[in-house]
Amino acid sequence: MLGIGLKLRRMGLLVVSALALLQAPARGELTIEITGAGANRIPVAIADFAGDAASARVVTSVIRADLERSGLFKLIETGGAVVSETSPPAYDEWRSRGADALAGGTLGEGADGRREARFRLYDVAKQGVLAGSAYITSRTMLRATGHRIADVIYEKLTGEPGIFSTRVAYVVRASAARYELHVSDADGQNAQVALISKEPIISPTWSPDGGRLAYVSFENKKPVVYVHSLASGKRIVVANFKGSNSAPAWSPDGRKLAVVLSKDGGSQIFTVNADGSGVQRLTTVNSINTEPCFSPDGQYVYFTSDRGGSPQIYRVGAAGGDAQRVSFEGSYNVTPRISPDGRTMAFISRRDGGFRLAVMDLASKQVQVLTDSHKDESPTFSPNGRMILIATENGGRGVLSAVSIDGRIKQRLSIGAGDVREPAWSPFSK
Secondary structure (H helix, E strand, O other): OOOHHHHHHHOOOOOOOOOOOOOOOOOOOOEEEEEEOOOOOEEEEEOEOEEOHHHHHHHHHHHHHHHHHHOOEEEOOOOOOEOOOOOOOOHHHHHHOOOOEEEEEEEEEOOOOOEEEEEEEEEOOOOEEEEEEEEEEOHHHHHHHHHHHHHHHHHHHHOOOOOOOOEEEEEEEEEOOEEEEEEEEOOOOOOEEEEEEOOOEEEEEEOOOOOEEEEEEOOOOOOEEEEEEOOOOOEEEEEOOOOOEEEEEEOOOOOEEEEEEOOOOOEEEEEEEOOOOOOEEOOOOOOEEEEEEEOOOOOEEEEEEOOOOOOEEEEEEOOOOOOEEOOOOOOOEEEEEEOOOOOEEEEEEEEOOEEEEEEEEOOOOOEEEOOOOOEOEEEEEOOOOOEEEEEEEEOOEEEEEEEEOOOOOEEEEEEOOEOEEEEEEOOOOO
16 A cells, blocks of 8 residues: 555546555455454443343344443353343342343244344442343344344443444455445344445445445446435446546535535535535645545535645535645545544554554644554444444555554454455434
């Protein structure tokens, strides 16, 4: 990634982005390796659910894996104990095992063939119920039910919304002339192919309602921006002007996209309505301007520009105006992404000869480098703002990595036989 090829790619000249992507065929689903965990993890026990044993195993295994993967919980061994939600558990026994919290429930089946998953979360120390819910499910929805229950447990024990029911989009190169846009659960499972192309697909980004993806496809031998409905599979062209059309980013209300167009010469940032109408230019300086993203309140568009001589991060009002420089520490800072609460900016910074994920507190301007890798790119926040997913390299092939905003929790996501790039984390389900 060193040299002019990387610089051009990072600055949005997408002809280069035919992506030094990927060299091996990719098959299968993402697997997640936990490479770092948080301090002071919460001890929690997820007991086996009562009822249908096969269904219960699916649900409890998903819950346990979700909580373990988060890095915030220490899973207490249950020894195969079954705890239903119908009667209080043996609190003293679970306290002796070291559990601060305990979850258990029942998988039942109704006369119509549908299943009902009921669970309760118990405070072992206070000997009380923290939460409880019931979900109508089915054989094909058991994993989704496990994710929903894990979300409830996570929120009750941390005070933050859980992200286990969210999804991740990413690009896989399945062969030398086969690119696939995948959408999977947040744990990398249940992967579905949304688009197959002989030409590169890059820059997927989720609409705020989670129902559409905008992305750039080279299928017509040039970069064109599309908006793709995941429910119907239908898509529309949003930007196909002369030259390059790239780097889509949704406005918080889902009505507009910021895009990078070269139709007037150079690389400039525009906004366009989600149906392709209403094109409006935001940047006017004769320099490379690329990688836009909206602030969560919709007031600003952050972007990368070399107008000062080296790539740095700026912001401009969503209706245009004078741009303000945001990044000052270091000579190369690109790809700004703003956290859902608007307080933190993730970006890629060149440090010690490598390209690493960093975060900036936008109020204090303090910067923290979160990774020690050398080829990080494409940061994307989880919808609760706790984790950042990036594309990077491991052993010479593309993988995804997730790191918490304090740098303590780290994960690696990969596909066994191939490369994966261009991650985008979905919003919460609506």
